[in-house]
Amino acid sequence: MVAPPDNDVIWARSLHHSHNGSPALGGVSLGVRDGEILAVTGPRGCGKTTLLHCLSGQLVPEQGEVWFNSVPVHTMGPRLRERLRRDRFGWIAPEPQLVPELNTWENTALPLLLRGASHREAKKTALEWLERLDIGTCARQRPHTLLQGQRQRIAVARALAATPTVIFADEPTATLHRSDRTHVLRTLTSAARSHGITIVLATHDAEIAALADRTVPLLDGRRVATVALPAVSDTEGRAACSLSV
Amino acid sequence: MLALRLARGSHPLVLLRRLLVAAASAGVGFLLLCALGYASGHPAHSAGAVLRLLWCLVPFAATVQFAVAVARTDPSTRPRSGLSAVGLGPVRLAVLAAVSTAVSCTLGSMVALLFYLHLRGDLSGLPFDGAAAGLLDAEAPLPLPAALVLLALVPLAAAAGSAFALRAEPVSTAAPDDASSEVLTEPEAPGPTAPPTGLPWGVALTAAGLAIEAYMSRGDGRSLLPLPGRLDATPAGVLAGWALTAAGLAVAGPGLAHLCGRLLQAARPGAVRLLAGRVLMDESRRIGRPLGVVCAVLAAAAAAYALYGTAPRPLGPLTVLGAVLVLGCTTATLLTSALEARQAREQTAQALLRLGAPVSALRAATALRAAALLIVFAPLTWLISELAALPLTV
Incomplete structure (x- = not known):
């Protein structure tokens, strides 16, 4: 077994995984350095989400190793992985995935409350982060009364408020319009840089990937040098059609 | 045909729920047939026959409520991507739910008919042939x-009820078929409903019912609607009072559950108390009504036991069957509603787990909810049963 490099906060070696037999990852290795923003790019279905699930301990890869700060994640039991996720990781999904019963500040404070922080302290931190993300005015509203962009910003605030070591953002702006998209990404990246939080960002958008320090392109569950495919000629299907007519 | 095909491939638990509906329907069918047999066997006692038929309404209502609750939790009748992709919208799904419910209830009714004929001795060749020929008035033709x-x-009734229940509710979000699929177009869960407002009405109805019962039980004990079999001396007014009390409890149930949730999340809650309380507040409509009904049925059972339990042979076999049906159906309805609430919150639970919330915290929240409801509703049941039995025992 090779010891992971010291300056990598997350380090993965030859991850293989399949969902009920359908292959998702075929031997991906990567290292995430402390404090960097790493973009995992590739088209839909190339294994970005599965890779993020494996790195964040939500899935145990069928083969391969995942290390976090020189601690093996792939050998941990479910309870330890849960705790690791709660204490050190943040997760931003394409959907806001807020708890509909809780209002905005309660949703933001939830990770802190789950860690056992006191009510007052959690509320103070949550309100601060909501102010920073320009949604302080709707701190007492329920998620269903807000706009999609505002809800996604709450999800970002929820991930940031717990000041995790690593935030995994899986297509965080996929359901947003362009103006909301830049706003969400700007707040996420600037907050991460100012607080030294590492971000692993999965995206299929080259524009978003340009914000990252480094890019890891994936294609069909493998790490490749580039995802630029030869352009498909327009007439490929038509010729076949015209033959059959 | 689609209903049968979907039933064939469904989970054993779903099939078990359907079988329970069929069993309840068989029980009610048996009771109805017994009432019919009594009517054809005793042409002179037409009032008694009508009375038996009327008493069948109670298990009938409980069974229909259960069938509707099962139809609401049925995975094959909720909007889902697989069926909506082939163009089955909410209307067709309501029809599908009605057909599935009708199929299971008809199965139960057939079993009831066969069993009834068998016990009467009309069908032969099996053990217990005509074992209950006397009870079921076998000499009169059916x-x-x-x-x-x-x-x-x-x-x-069950098919109409389930079609109506599924039509009435707004089109809920299609749940993803498995947890691993990340559906990008998944809409956010619909907003929570307004808090229930029925608590004052429920309390007023319950109080009025208890008052009517106390007032009528003072009278000369005219029995207009005596329970056939043993419980002959129940005045109609008392029963009307009981019906009002039960309705009042069913109306007050959601409000009480909401109140429980509100108290649970009050005063600087931690994560578990916050989640438990808020979820209870939002689920109060779904859980509260069956809970109120169960509360009323249990109170009635306790009061009946206090009044008649000491008699040497208090209940006839058919009364026992009816009582078991009512108790079983209302309890099963409550459990099914709890299951429905859990299904509706599945996505939220997934999101919480993704945040790293420990499974134990979610379980603790569920246990806390159940405990809060128990703490409020158990003394309430006891109080109502005591109040209901009081005027009849003194």
């Missing part, structure tokens, strides 16, 4: 059209 009409009542 009018077949009447029997078929009575047996069709449960399937028709």
Whole structure:
């Protein structure tokens, strides 16, 4: 077994995984350095989400190793992985995935409350982060009364408020319009840089990937040098059609 | 045909729920047939026959409520991507739910007919042939059209009820078929409903029912609607009072559950108390009504036991069957509603787990909810049963 490099906060070696037999990852290795923003790019279905699930301990890869700060994640039991996720990781999904019963500040404070922080302290931190993300005015509203962009910003605030070591953002702006998209990404990246939080960002958008320090392109569950495919000629299907007519 | 195909491939638990509906429907069908047999066997006692038929309404209502609750939790009748992709919208799904419910209820009714004929001795060749010929008035012929009409009542009512229940609710979000699929177009869960407002009405109805019962039980004990069999001396007014009390509890249930949730999340809650309380507040409508009904049924059972439990042979076999049906159906309805609430919150639970919330915290929240409801509703049941039995025992 090779010891992971010291300056990598997350380090993965030859991850293989399949969902009920359908292959998702075929031997991906990567290292995430402390404090960097790493973009995992590739088209839909190339294994970005599965890779993020494996790195964040939500899935145990069928083969391969995942290390976090020189601690093996792939050998941990479910309870330890849960705790690791709660204490050190943040997760931003394409959907806001807020708890509909809780209002905005309660949703933001939830990770802190789950860690056992006191009510007052959690509320103070949550309100601060909501102010920073320009949604302080709707701190007492329920998620269903807000706009999609505002809800996604709450999800970002929820991930940031717990000041995790690593935030995994899986297509965080996929359901947003362009103006909301830049706003969400700007707040996420600037907050991460100012607080030294590492971000692993999965995206299929080259524009978003340009914000990252480094890019890891994936294609069909493998790490490749580039995802630029030869352009498909327009007439490929038509010729076949015209033959059959 | 689609209903049958979907039933064939469904989970054993779903099939078990359907089987329970069929069993309840069989029980009610049996009771209805017994009432019919009594009517054809005793033409002189027509009032008694009508009375038996009327008493069948209670298990009938409980069974229909259970069938509707099962139809609401049925995975094959909720909007889902697989069926909506082939163009089955909410209307067709309501029809599908009605057909599935009708199928299971009809199955139960057929079993009831066979069992009834068998016990009467009309069908031979099996053990217990004609074992209950005396009880079931075997000497009188059974009018077949009447029997078929009575047996069709449960399937028709349950099918109509489930179609209406599924049509009435707004189109809920299609749940992803498995947890691993990340559906990008998944809409956010619909907003929570307004808090229930029925608590004052429920309390007023319950109080009025208890008052009517106390007032009527003072009278000369005229028995207009005596329970056939043993419980002969129940005045009609008392029963009307009981019906009002039960309705009041069913109306007050959601409000009480909401109040429980509100108290649970009050005063600087931690994560578990916050989640438990808020979820209870939002689920109060779904959970509260069956809980109120169970509360009323249990109070009635406790009061009946206090009044008649000491008699040497208090209940006849058919009364026991009816009581078991009512108790079983209302309890099963409550459990099914709890299951429905859990299904509706599945996505939230997934999101919480993704945040790293420990499974134990979610379980603790569920246990806390159940405990809060128990703490409020158990003394309430005891109080109502005591109040209901009080005027009849003194």
